[in-house]
Amino acid sequence: MKKGTSAAAARFLRTAKLCRIRDVEQLLAVSALVRDLSALIHALQKERGASSIYLGSGGTRFAEDRARWQADARTLESVLRDRLDLVDEQLDRLSCGAQFYSRAAIALYALDGLPALRDQVSSLALVPQDSVKAFTDIVGHLLSVLFEAADIAADPAISRALVALFNVVQGKEFAGQERATASAGFSRGRFDGVEHGRLAHLIDAQNRAFRIFAEFADPAHAAAFRTALTDPSVAEVERMRAVALSDDARHGELSGITPEVWFDRSTRRMELLKTVEDRLTDDLRRLCEAKLAHARADLGQADAGGPDAVLPVAMMLVDAGAALSGFTGPVSTAPGQDGAGLYAPDGLPPKLMRSVLDVMQAQSQRLRDVSLELETAKAALNERKVIDRAKGLLMSTRNLSEEEAYKLIRKTAMNQNKRIVEVAEAILSMSDILRGVTAGTGGGGTAGG
CATH class of the missing domain: 1.10.10.10 (Winged helix-like DNA-binding domain superfamily/Winged helix DNA-binding domain)
Incomplete structure (x- = not known):
C-alpha cells in the first residue's frame, strides 16, 4: 500500500513539474508580447502628441513629424498583429481564459479604426481634445491586453516584475497624455481651467504609478529609474509645467515657451522612461528564460518521499489583513502585520507577496467587465x-x-x-x-x- 502511494505521489509530482514548465513557457511567450505592445504604445504616444500640435496649430506645425511617427506606428502595429497570431498558438486557452482574448479582440478592432482617425486629423476635422481622447482610448485597449497577458503569471518573482513593468508603462502613458494636453495649450497660446485640472490629475496619476513601481521594482531597476530622472530635461519639464499651470497661462503669458520646445523636452523625458521600460522588459525575458531552464532541469528530480520537492506557486494566506484596492496608491499593509503564518517561496518577503497577489487580483477585477x-x-x-x-x-x-x-x-x-x-x-x-x-x-x- 505504501509503495503504491509513493508511486502515485511521484506521478503527481512529475505532473506538477510539467505544469510548471508549461506555465513558464507561456510566460516567455507573454514577455515577447509585452515587448511588442510596449513598442506600439510608445509610437502611438508620439503620434498622439504630434497630432495634438498639428490640430492646435491649424495644420501648420509638426506635419512631417506626424507623418514619420505614423509610419513607425504602422510598422509596429504589423509586428504586434503577427505576435498576437503567434501567441494565440503558444498560450493555453484554458489557463488564459476569455478575458485575454476579449481584450485582444477589442484592441484589434480599435486598431482597425486608426486609418479613419488619421484621415480626420489630416483634414483638420477634429479638435485636439477629441484627437487626444481617440488615441488615448486605443492606447488604453492595448494596456488592457498587456495586463490580461500579465495576469496569467503564476510565479511570484515574475508577478512582481510584471507589476513593476505595468506601472512604468502606465505612468509613461499618463506622461504621454500630459504631453498631448499641454501641447494643445502651448499651440493655442493659452490654457484654461479645464486643462489646468486635467494636467494636475495627470501629474498626480504619474506619481502614483511610479510610487507603486518603486514598491515592486528590484534595487537595480529602482536605481535606473532614479538616475533617469536626474536628466536636465526632467527639470525643464517641471519648469514648463509650472508655467502651464499658472494663472498667467490663462491669459496667454507662457514665458516664451513654444509647443516645439515643450514637445521636445517632454518627449526626452518619455524616452528616458522608455529606457527603464525596455530594461524591465529585457530583464523579464531573461527571468523567464532562467525560470524555464531551472524548471526543465528540475523535471524528474522530485523526491517522492518529501513534501517540499515542489513548492506550490499559489501561496496559502492565513493572515486576513486588509487588501489593497488596486493600482491607486502606495503599497502598504495593515499595522501590526508581520507576515506570521504566510508561506512565500523564492525569498519573497511576506508583505510583498501579499501585495503582489492583492494588486494583481484587484486590478484584474477592475479590468474584467467587458x-x-x-x-x-x-x-x-x-x-x-x-x-x-x-x-x-x-x-x-x-x-x-x-x-x-x-x-x-x-x-x-x-x-x-x-x-x-x-x-x-x-x-x-x-x-x-x-x-x-x-x-x-x-x-x-x-x-x-
Whole structure:
C-alpha cells in the first residue's frame, strides 16, 4: 500500500513539474508580447502628441513629424498583429481564459479604426481634445491586453516584475497624455481651467504609478529609474509645467515657451522612461528564460518521499489583513502585520507577496467587465448622433450645408476649448430658441407691442 502511494505521489509530482514548465513557457511567450505592445504604445504616444500640435496649430506645425511617427506606428502595429497570431498558438486557452482574448479582440478592432482617425486629423476635422481622447482610448485597449497577458503569471518573482513593468508603462502613458494636453495649450497660446485640472490629475496619476513601481521594482531597476530622472530635461519639464499651470497661462503669458520646445523636452523625458521600460522588459525575458531552464532541469528530480520537492506557486494566506484596492496608491499593509503564518517561496518577503497577489487580483477585477467596452462603444455612437442632430438643426435654422454646419461647430469648439460633442449638446439645448428666431424672422413679425 505504501509503495503504491509513493508511486502515485511521484506521478503527481512529475505532473506538477510539467505544469510548471508549461506555465513558464507561456510566460516567455507573454514577455515577447509585452515587448511588442510596449513598442506600439510608445509610437502611438508620439503620434498622439504630434497630432495634438498639428490640430492646435491649424495644420501648420509638426506635419512631417506626424507623418514619420505614423509610419513607425504602422510598422509596429504589423509586428504586434503577427505576435498576437503567434501567441494565440503558444498560450493555453484554458489557463488564459476569455478575458485575454476579449481584450485582444477589442484592441484589434480599435486598431482597425486608426486609418479613419488619421484621415480626420489630416483634414483638420477634429479638435485636439477629441484627437487626444481617440488615441488615448486605443492606447488604453492595448494596456488592457498587456495586463490580461500579465495576469496569467503564476510565479511570484515574475508577478512582481510584471507589476513593476505595468506601472512604468502606465505612468509613461499618463506622461504621454500630459504631453498631448499641454501641447494643445502651448499651440493655442493659452490654457484654461479645464486643462489646468486635467494636467494636475495627470501629474498626480504619474506619481502614483511610479510610487507603486518603486514598491515592486528590484534595487537595480529602482536605481535606473532614479538616475533617469536626474536628466536636465526632467527639470525643464517641471519648469514648463509650472508655467502651464499658472494663472498667467490663462491669459496667454507662457514665458516664451513654444509647443516645439515643450514637445521636445517632454518627449526626452518619455524616452528616458522608455529606457527603464525596455530594461524591465529585457530583464523579464531573461527571468523567464532562467525560470524555464531551472524548471526543465528540475523535471524528474522530485523526491517522492518529501513534501517540499515542489513548492506550490499559489501561496496559502492565513493572515486576513486588509487588501489593497488596486493600482491607486502606495503599497502598504495593515499595522501590526508581520507576515506570521504566510508561506512565500523564492525569498519573497511576506508583505510583498501579499501585495503582489492583492494588486494583481484587484486590478484584474477592475479590468474584467467587458461590458464597459460595450458602454464605450454606445457612448461613441450617441456622440455621433448628437453631432448629427446639431448639424441638422443648424442646416434647417441657418440655411447651411452639412459641411458648413460641421465647420461652424468645430470652430466654436476650438474657440471655447471644448469637445465637439459638448458644443453640439449646447446647440441642441437652444433648439427651441433657434427655431423661434427662425419662425419670427420668416413671418416678418416683431415681438411685443
